[in-house]
Amino acid sequence: MFVSIEEEPIPFHLHSNGSTDVVKSVLVESNFRNVDELSPESGMVESHYGITETPANVGAVSQPEKDQLEQNLKDLEGEIESLKTKLAYQDEKRRASSNKILDIKGNIRVFCRVRPFLSTAKKRIQQPLSIDQEKVVIRYGGTRKEFGFDQVFPQESSQEDVFAEVEPILRSALDGHNVCIIAYGQTGTGKTYTMDGTNESPGIIPRVLSTLFSQASSETAASFTFSISMVEVYLGSLRDLLAPKQQRSYGISRCNPTIQIDSKGSVEIEGLTEVQVSNLTKATWWYTKGRRVRSTSWTSVNEASSRSHCLTRITIHRLGDTPGAKSEVSKVWMVDLGGSERLLKTGATGQTMDEGRAINLSLSALGDVIAALRRKKNHVPYRNSKLTQILRDSLGDGSKVMMFVHVSPYEEDVGETTCSVSFAKRARAVEFTRELSEDLKKQKEKKIAELEDEMKEAEEECEKLQKQIRKIEFLLAEYKKISSTSSQNQEEEVKNPASPKESIVEALETPKASERAVVKNDGTSLPRFMNSTVASRQRKSVAERQVTSRVRSFRSETKSSIHISGSQSNSYSDPRFKGILRSSNKKPRYGESECTLTGDAKCDVLHSNSLTPGRTVTPKSNLRPTVFNHRRRMSDVL
Numbered sequence: 001m002f003v004s005i006e007e008e009p010i011p012f013h014l015h016s017n018g019s020t021d022v023v024k025s026v027l028v029e030s031n032f033r034n035v036d037e038l039s040p041e042s043g044m045v046e047s048h049y050g051i052t053e054t055p056a057n058v059g060a061v062s063q064p065e066k067d068q069l070e071q072n073l074k075d076l077e078g079e080i081e082s083l084k085t086k087l088a089y090q091d092e093k094r095r096a097s098s099n100k101i102l103d104i105k106g107n108i109r110v111f112c113r114v115r116p117f118l119s120t121a122k123k124r125i126q127q128p129l130s131i132d133q134e135k136v137v138i139r140y141g142g143t144r145k146e147f148g149f150d151q152v153f154p155q156e157s158s159q160e161d162v163f164a165e166v167e168p169i170l171r172s173a174l175d176g177h178n179v180c181i182i183a184y185g186q187t188g189t190g191k192t193y194t195m196d197g198t199n200e201s202p203g204i205i206p207r208v209l210s211t212l213f214s215q216a217s218s219e220t221a222a223s224f225t226f227s228i229s230m231v232e233v234y235l236g237s238l239r240d241l242l243a244p245k246q247q248r249s250y251g252i253s254r255c256n257p258t259i260q261i262d263s264k265g266s267v268e269i270e271g272l273t274e275v276q277v278s279n280l281t282k283a284t285w286w287y288t289k290g291r292r293v294r295s296t297s298w299t300s301v302n303e304a305s306s307r308s309h310c311l312t313r314i315t316i317h318r319l320g321d322t323p324g325a326k327s328e329v330s331k332v333w334m335v336d337l338g339g340s341e342r343l344l345k346t347g348a349t350g351q352t353m354d355e356g357r358a359i360n361l362s363l364s365a366l367g368d369v370i371a372a373l374r375r376k377k378n379h380v381p382y383r384n385s386k387l388t389q390i391l392r393d394s395l396g397d398g399s400k401v402m403m404f405v406h407v408s409p410y411e412e413d414v415g416e417t418t419c420s421v422s423f424a425k426r427a428r429a430v431e432f433t434r435e436l437s438e439d440l441k442k443q444k445e446k447k448i449a450e451l452e453d454e455m456k457e458a459e460e461e462c463e464k465l466q467k468q469i470r471k472i473e474f475l476l477a478e479y480k481k482i483s484s485t486s487s488q489n490q491e492e493e494v495k496n497p498a499s500p501k502e503s504i505v506e507a508l509e510t511p512k513a514s515e516r517a518v519v520k521n522d523g524t525s526l527p528r529f530m531n532s533t534v535a536s537r538q539r540k541s542v543a544e545r546q547v548t549s550r551v552r553s554f555r556s557e558t559k560s561s562i563h564i565s566g567s568q569s570n571s572y573s574d575p576r577f578k579g580i581l582r583s584s585n586k587k588p589r590y591g592e593s594e595c596t597l598t599g600d601a602k603c604d605v606l607h608s609n610s611l612t613p614g615r616t617v618t619p620k621s622n623l624r625p626t627v628f629n630h631r632r633r634m635s636d637v638l
């Protein structure tokens with residue numbers, strides 16, 4: 001997400017390379033002595049922190065200066081456009097590499113997580129499972145069965161280890177792909193632990209929420225909005241977990257959500273509550289609420305939760321940062337499936353048996369769909385269950401699927417474990433159960449490493465471009481301020497030629513009788529046209545009366561006169577200049593302004609020459625009017 005300049009101060013170091021050349025020349029032409037002065041110490045950046053001494057205070061400008069300003073604005077806008085195009089190109093490169101990596105790794109990946117022994121549980125007589133990185137071996141009753149996985153998480157693996165596999169596909173979700181993360185397994189094997197986790201060890205869903213928000217905020221080429229929905233599938237019906245209380249019910253009711261598919265194959269659940277969440281706190285609040293609704297609606301939480309599927313959906317709206325970019329929508333489904341235990345084992349009857357049957361049917365339908373997709377079959381049997389209908393557009397083409405199959409380490413659960421890993425085997429649908437040869441694996445790894453390098457390069461390029469864009473946007477904003485301030489002032493000048501500014505400036509320039517004597521004695525007499533006239537003396541007395549009520553105007557106009565004073569090179573980082581501006585800000589009183597004739601530093605404000613680098617400030621130069629006022633007075637004389 002684009003971080004606005006107001007939120008994040010910019011480190012200001014412009015270099016004269018490639019795309020910043022325009023900016024550099026613009027700045028140089030625009031009275032900045034040196035582009036490198038645009039450092040955090042300079043007035044430009046200080047203004048960002050609330051100090052008012054910025055070019056935005058520059059006042060009325062002449063027509064050529066105005067034209068130059070307009071040109072500068074156009075140049076900066078053009079530069080931003082061109083950088084944004086480059087950014088979009090680099091971002092596309094990054095997205096393509098990231099997508100290729102996931103394609104090589106597999107769009108549907110199946111993992112196995114072995115739950116640790118629970119302290120409260122049965123004795124460990126014999127361990128039927130042995131595992132390595134991609135394999136689970138079950139030894140039981142003299143038989144040995146081997147099952148391959150994309151990766152196996154042993155008992156000691158942490159929530160972080162599991163999430164490390166999930167994180168890369170979130171990048172893909174932000175890039176516009178649908179993602180589906182599914183937890184499968186027998187009751188009590190850790191599905192909810194993996195998806196939800198605990199406060200101390202948060203699981204996949206809380207981590208997904210936080211990662212999505214943090215990745216979105218650092219995203220350089222697009223902005224994002226997120227929304228959350230939660231739905232429970234129980235006995236083939238849907239229940240909206242985020243709906244207002246009175247609407248949460250099963251069966252046919254006014255608000256029972258229904259599944260719709262649009263012409264593009266996109267699935268929508270009509271009537272399902274979707275809450276837009278602007279930050280992680282809100283997202284977490286709604287997620288917690290949905291989980292609470294699910295669990296508190298059952299008398300025996302553990303038993304009941306394993307007989308329904310709980311689905312959490314994050315919808316991502318992505319808007320590219322380039323002109324004309326279209327908004328893209330993608331979804332992240334996170335599914336905590338009902339327990340996969342066999343009905344015979346549970347000895348279920350009545351309602352429990354129906355629930356078990358419904359679960360098994362939908363799990364079997366899910367297995368069929370995943371297997372068909374992995375085998376790239378033409379027909380994918382999505383319609384066989386509500387679960388697969390809902391997930392239809394997040395399991396197929398272009399989507400990324402991760403299934404975590406959970407197993408118990410206990411000997412007495414070995415039957416269920418075998419069923420679960422067999423389900424996984426079918427879902428993985430590795431052709432003729434042949435795993436990849438070592439050679440092929442190495443080739444894959446090499447290609448992935450190359451793509452990762454490409455992706456990193458593109459990411460770095462994106463970051464650089466985004467920084468440049470932010471800098472130029474900042475400058476553009478400053479120039480716009482200059483432009484609008486000067487236009488306003490010019491309008492004022494036209495409406496009111498004897499503006500307070502002029503009066504005040506003249507008042508300040510025109511010494512009182514006693515002071516005139518001092519000036520004369522000092523040998524610094526002015527050319528005739530610069531001496532006060534009757535008219536200016538009259539204006540001065542008017543100005544003296546007006547000045548108290550116009551102190552604010554004087555302050556800003558005073559500052560303005562510095563920058564519009566012709567072609568001199570002034571620098572906002574000149575310490576004298578900053579000091580002068582500060583003091584003029586601090587004591588904007590008429591009495592103080594009169595001291596200009598005695599060589600007080602503040603009088604420098606009125607005389608741009610005194611700001612010219614390397615120039616000594618002399619009483620004589622103090623008396624020199626700004627070019628702007630000089631012009632006016634000349635015309636008065638003529």
Ligand SMILES: Nc1ncnc2c1ncn2[C@@H]1O[C@H](COP(=O)(O)OP(=O)(O)OP(=O)(O)O)[C@@H](O)[C@H]1O
Nearest residue numbers: 115116186187188189190191192193302305306339
């Ligand atoms: N990897 C793990 N590390 C520590 N404890 C775990 C782990 N996996 C599961 N547990 C613990 O095992 C117990 C059962 O886990 P959990 O409730 O997540 O299982 P489940 O498969 O979701 O069950 P159900 O299908 O009934 O909802 C919980 O007390 C949980 O904290």
